[in-house]
Amino acid sequence: MSMTLWGQRASNFDIEELCNINDGKPVPVLFVGCLMKTFRGQDYISGSAASKWYFNPDIPEVSAFSNRLSNERIHINHLPPPPPPNQPQQPQSMPQQEISYLADLQRIDPYDFPTNGCLCTVTIARLIADAPWWFPSCTRCGKACTVEGNTFRCYQCDCSNYKYKYKLSFIATDGTAEAEMICFGPVAQRIVGRSVDSMMRTVRHDEDFPPDIAGIVSHKFTFAINMTSQSFYTCIKKYMITSIITSYGRQ
Ligand SMILES: [Zn+2]
Structure with a gap:
């Protein structure tokens, strides 16, 4: 072991x-x-x-x-040290950032989290039950609108123009740890593979998640992530996916 x-x-x-x-x-x-x-x-x-x-x-x-074990001797296998920084590096598709393990990220103090974010390769383990997968977004400020009668209104801008946007929350794992992740709009649309408008047209109210949303479970991605502002004042860390670097499909 x-x-x-x-x-x-x-x-x-x-x-x-x-x-x-x-x-x-x-x-x-x-x-x-x-x-x-x-x-x-x-x-x-x-x-x-x-x-x-x-x-x-x-x-x-x-x-x-x-x-x-009295007759045995320890054998130490040293791994080669990383090349010095002035040596030309092998060309890589993602030269600036390494893939981080979730176990390491979960241990980082939110204040020490890299300001330009991290990369992680994870598989979506499960959706978060009862978390809404869409929200009405104000077309002026982008914030979530509040229900007003049978429509929605942004009280910030006092406007009733909105469009539906994705808001996907799920638990992701990379084998070292699990972590809660959230993504919005175009990032979520790339994960689901369908626009939110077409999804809203076919949604049935007797199901928790439409099949296309439920179908993202066990798909694997390399994400660029950042810590959510909420992680600074709660003990559960939550990561915001800022972009999708690679999509590996269902595992
Ligand atoms: Zn607004």
């Missing part, structure tokens, strides 16, 4: 020193406060800020374990 240490936990773990103090023999380590996860079909254990480890802990299980 593989184990991944993230961020500061990873840089604090000195494998060379550990190898030296035990003469290259395997060192039993007790890891606590880890999470069991699955990524791309592989189970692994993930350590976070809450994790702790104990070398050679004084517990009965350790002596049996040590005896079994």
